[in-house]
Amino acid sequence: KQWYQRRVRGSQISISPSKHREVVVYNNSAPGILEDGSENVQVFLNSRFLRYATEKKAAKNRLVDPSKILHFFALPLEVDEDFVLKLLEDKGCPTPTSISMHKSEVCSAGLLEFDSTEEAIDTAAIANHMQGTHKGVRYLMKIAFTGKKSMPVENYEEAKPAAAAATAAKAKDNKNEEEEVINLSRNFND
Numbered sequence: 001k002q003w004y005q006r007r008v009r010g011s012q013i014s015i016s017p018s019k020h021r022e023v024v025v026y027n028n029s030a031p032g033i034l035e036d037g038s039e040n041v042q043v044f045l046n047s048r049f050l051r052y053a054t055e056k057k058a059a060k061n062r063l064v065d066p067s068k069i070l071h072f073f074a075l076p077l078e079v080d081e082d083f084v085l086k087l088l089e090d091k092g093c094p095t096p097t098s099i100s101m102h103k104s105e106v107c108s109a110g111l112l113e114f115d116s117t118e119e120a121i122d123t124a125a126i127a128n129h130m131q132g133t134h135k136g137v138r139y140l141m142k143i144a145f146t147g148k149k150s151m152p153v154e155n156y157e158e159a160k161p162a163a164a165a166a167t168a169a170k171a172k173d174n175k176n177e178e179e180e181v182i183n184l185s186r187n188f189n190d
Contacts (some may be wrong), residue, residue, distance in 0.1 A: 073109035
């Protein structure tokens with residue numbers, strides 16, 4: 001029985017529960033190089049991203065169906081929504097229709113909304129665990145599905161329409177108008 005079946009970056013993937021209790025790397029798995037230059041065998045047993053290494057870590061995980069809303073977190077406090085959008089654009093991710101950010105005591109986090117679940121899946125596949133540096137602070141952006149069907153705005157500043165934001169930015173650049181204040185939340189489709 002297939003547990004999960006979706007398209008990721010144009011290719012169909014299917015995931016189902018394994019019949020095996022553990023992953024075994026056989027010694028006869030001959031290491032080699034694939035056409036794209038990557039290794040044909042990779043072992044992630046010691047990876048810090050392995051979320052099922054212990055029972056305690058595994059208990060924190062919950063199954064959430066993909067939706068068009070993604071939660072991102074673990075970015076430096078100084079980043080803003082333009083920084084996040086540029087990160088996604090540079091990686092070739094679909095452009096979100098809206099973004100809401102909030103700051104905790106230790107990091108920046110927020111929500112991204114896309115036109116479709118497929119765009120959100122592509123973004124999660126491309127950008128999860130993206131590493132970088134911002135103003136000398138290293139980060140490892142993490143992305144997860146929220147399970148939400150629409151963008152909640154109760155805990156965020158009211159969303160700002162993208163068309164208005166783009167028009168204001170062009171006017172500012174072209175006419176050197178006085179600096180405007182941009183909310184921490186924007187909706188790019190209104």
